[in-house]
Amino acid sequence: MSNSHNVVSVGLEEVTRNLWYPLGDIAGLPAGHDLQRTLLDTTITIRLDKDGELSAWEGTNSYGRGLPIRQQFGYLWTSLGTPTREVFDIPEFNHPGRRNIHAGSIGVHTSAPRAVENFLDLGHFAFVHRDYLGVEPFTEIKPYRVRVADDNTEIVATQCYAYQPVAALGATEGYEAEYLYRVPHPYCALLYKSVSADDARIDIIGLFLQPITEERVVAHMQLSTLDSLHSDAAIREFQQFIFSQDKPILENQVPKRLPLDIRTEISARADATSTAYRRWLLSHGVRYGTIQSELAQE
C-alpha cells in the first residue's frame, strides 16, 4: 500500500529540504551494518561503523550522495539540502543533574504538522489523558501568551496552566502545572513543564519528528528530567503511555495534512499557539504535510 497523498508535482520546497531532521537515537544504532531510513519520501542509508563514525547517504546504499550529519540530544540528524543554521539548541540540556532519556521512536499515520499541533495543544488533557494530565471539571484554559521570536526562528508560548492529577510519574496529588512551549523547527516542539510545587523542577519533553511521507511520521521523543527517583525505563514507559493516548486522535484527524488556511477549522481562544503555528508555517513557506487552501482537499 502506498501512501496515496496528493503530492503536487512542484516537488519539495527548498525551505523544508534545507532543514535538519532526526533519523533515530544513536545509542540504539547497531554498529557495523547499514540501515535504511525514509525521510521526506526519500530513502537514506545510515551507518555507524565500528569506530563510532556516523555516515549517511541518499539512496539505498553507500554509493549515493553523502549527506551531512549532526549529533544532537543523542540523535543522528541529517539534511537532504543545505541547512543555513545548526540544529536548534536546548540550553538546559547539559545542565548538571539532568537526565536525558530517549523515550522511544514511534511510527504514526499522521502528518508532522498535525503531530506538532497536538503536542502544543492544551485543551485535550481531560479527555485524551483523562486522570493523568487533566480531569473534568478542571478543563478551563486561561488565556496564555504566544509570541514569535524576533528573527522568526521560533514560536514561544508561556503562562500556560493546566490542573493535572498526575503531572509527572510518581505524583501523589494533583497540581496546576505550568507549561512553556517552544517550536524551534517546523516539525519539532519542546515543552518545559513545572511538575511540582516542592521544587523548581522543570522537565523538558522534546518531540522531534521525522516525516517519512506527508502523512506518516516517526515521532522521536526525548525526556530531559530532574527526576532522581525513577528508573529510565519507568520514565520511558510513562512518556510512551501518554504519547500512545494521543495516537488514535492523530490517526483519526481528517485531513491528515494540516490545513494552513485558518478559516478551514474553527479555533477557540485556547488554540492560540496552534493559530500562531499555522501562520508561522505559512510565513516560512513550509508546504510539506500541509494543505494551503480548502480547494486543494480531496
Add this chain to the structure above:
Amino acid sequence: MKLYDYGLSANCYAVRLMLGFLGISYERIPIELYPALEHLKPDFLKINPFGELPVLHDDGEAFLDTHAILLYLALRDSRTTSWYPTEHAATIGQVSMWLAFASRLDSSLGAARLHDAFFCDADVDKCRLDAHRYLGILDEHLWFEEQGSNDWLCGGSNPTVADIACFPHVVLSEEGGVSLLYYPAIRRWTDRFKRIPGFTLMAGVFDAAPLKSAETYREPSGATDDR
C-alpha cells in the same frame, strides 16, 4: 501472581483485560519491548525462551502463551468458568476455533501494527490484505450472531476468552493502517465489549459512551456569546 507485561503490547492487554474482568490483583513486572528490546535479552530469555510477552507466573506455574494464560485464569476459580465453558464439547470447539482466529489476527493486524508503530519487519501489505479478509469473516459472523440475539463470538449470553483474545488486535487495527469503516458489526461488538464490567483501558483505546444519559459536568452558560 506475577505478570511480565509491556503496556503497549496487544497480547499483554488481553491478559490485563482478563485480570480486570476477574478482579484479580497481581504484581506487574514491566519488560520494555521498545526501544530496549528487553524481551530478547538473556535475563528475560531465561523466563521465556521464546522471547515474547505476556508471561504469567502463579502458584509455581509459568504460562508462556497469551491464550494459555486466558484459559488458566478462567478456570482456576470455579466462579469464573463462564469465560471458558467446558460443559459441552461443541462450545469448547467453538471457543478453540475463535482463539485460533485470534492468532490469525495477531499475525496480520498485530504484525501490521508492530510494523507501522515500532518498525518491526513484516510484509505489511500482505498483513493488511490478510487482515481485511479476516475482518470480513469476523464481521459476517458477528452480524449473524446479532441476528440471533447473541452479543459475543461464541453464542451464549456471556463473553468468552475468545472475545478477549480478539479484541485488542481489532480495537488497535488503525495503528497498523487497517480501518474498521467497512465492518459495522465489529464496531458494535467492540462497544459492547467495552461495557463489560471490569473493562480496563490501554493507551490507544477509548471508553464506550455511557449508556444512560448520566450526569456529566457542565458549567452554566455565560450571558455573552463567544467571539
Add this chain to the structure above:
Amino acid sequence: MSNEFCGSWFPVIRAEEVAYGHVARVQLNGQELAIWRDDEGHINAWENRCPHRGVRFSLGHTLGNELRCQYHGWRFASRTGQCTYIPAQPGHKPAQVVKAVTYACLERYRYVWVSLNRTPAIPEPTLPLGNDGLIAVRSLQINAPMTHVITYLRTLAKTNTWGNDRPISVIECQVIEIPLDTGASAADRLLLLPQPASKACSVIHGIADSTVEDGARLPFLRRQNELFKRFKSDIEQ
C-alpha cells in the same frame, strides 16, 4: 465524486444497526458520515469530522441529545449540530458558526437514508413497498465503483439468470428488483439498492418484501448474504 449520484437519497445502514450509545461510521459518495441516534430516537447523519480539529466524531460519545468529540470534549446538539459546550471555555456560549456539518437523513423501509444534497427539498425516497413485512438483509461492501455495480446488476436483469420465469425489473436507475426464491408467493421479491461509498467502493443493500416465518428468517438472511457475496466476487474479478 461523480455528480451523477450527488443529490440522491441513498440507504447507508440498516436502521436497527444504529444502536443507542453507538456512533456508526459509513461512507457515501466519498463523504464519511457519523450516524447516531439521540434520546428521542431521532437519527443524525453528520460529516464524520469535528469542525474544531477534524477528529472523527465516530471516536466520540453520544450523551443523550449531544455528541461529544473525543479530542477536546466539545459537545454538539442533536438535529442542529450546533456546538453547545467548549470545556476549555466553560461559561461561554459557543458562537453560532461552531457546528457540525449535518446532512438530511430519514428512516424508511428499515434503512437510514441520507442525501448529501445541500439544497433544500429533493423528493424523499419512495419504493413500491409497504412498511410491513420488510426485511433488510445484510449489506455488503464491494471494491468497485457504483457504475460497475449497476452495470452488473442491470446485465443480470437483462439476461434473467435466475433460472425461473419470473422477471427481474429495474425499478429506478439505481434500484434493481429480483424475485426471491423463498418458495412462497410470487409477489416475494428482493430490492437491491447499490450505494456509492467512494470512487472505488460501493455497498449493496437489500430489502426483501416477503413473508418469512420466524424460524426461516436466519436461513433466509444467510441465503441473501451468499447471493451478495456471489455478486461481490463476480464484480471484483
